[in-house]
Amino acid sequence: MTTREWLDECTDLLLRTVDGLSDGDFDAPSALPGWTRRHLVAHVHYNAEALRRLVGWANTGIENRMYASTEQRNAEIEEGSRLPVATLRELVHGSARALAEDLDSLPEQAWRNEVVTAQGRRVPASEIPWMRTREVAVHAVDLAAGVDFTDLPAGLLRALADDVLGKRFAAGHGPDLVRWLTGRSDTAPALGPWL
CATH class of the missing domain: 1.10.8 (Helicase, Ruva Protein; domain 3)
Incomplete structure (x- = not known):
């Protein structure tokens, strides 16, 4: 399978897992210390938006970092975790679709353009699908809702x-x-x- 096929498969797995949670299930702890499932779903949504900024940067050449700062990222997740469950569901689905559309429309030459990750690494835009694949695959497991690493390719x-x-x-x-x-x-x- 290609990275993009993994990305699509694991995005679907994560979204189906989110959809299988009751509204009350969102308040339960995730597998990540200190984070509820609400935090995790908010993070997955905001990660898609952050990666969309990198795709835009690769496409236009105008620098647009994933996050303004670690503090901004953390505050965004915390605020997102307090949104109504219906809003979180809508956001995580919408940002996943929008990121897929952005990746599909990125011109061939733009994939070589460099962007900067949240950790400060300079990477070609061709790394963005892997960055997202890693997020959705691991966080599908972190939801602690029945998905295990054995469910991944x-x-x-x-x-x-x-x-x-x-x-x-x-x-x-x-x-x-x-x-x-x-x-x-x-x-x-x-x-x-x-x-």
């Missing part, structure tokens, strides 16, 4: 593992991870905050 699981290992190695966790993965330690290493 095998190729996507491998790509996610490679991505996460790269980040963890870059953060200095390589020796501890290799020690554990090769069975030289019975205890998984403490890796710090979730990705």
Whole structure:
């Protein structure tokens, strides 16, 4: 499967999972510490909007960062978590559709244009579909509503593992991870905050 096929499949999985929640289920905790499902759905919506800004930047050449600041991003999620459930459902569906349309209409030459991620990395616009795929796939699981990593395509699981290992190695966790993965330690290493 291509990254775009993974993106479409995992977006559908996440949205079906959101649709399967009752209004009251939105107040339950997600799998992410300190976040309810409301927080998570708000985050997924605002992430789509942030990535749409990057697509626009790639298309026009006019810089448009994902977020003004970490504080702005966090405040946006917190405010979004207080919206009525019907509004959250509408927003997460609408922004997913709008992002897909933006990606479909991005001219071929614009995919090579560089944008800046929320972490400050300069990447070609061709990375945007993977950035969103990672979000919707992992957060479908994080909703803690019956979706598990076993529900994701095998190729996507491998790509996610490679991505996460790269980040963890870059953060200095390589020796501890290799020690554990090769069975030289019975205890998984403490890796710090979730990705």
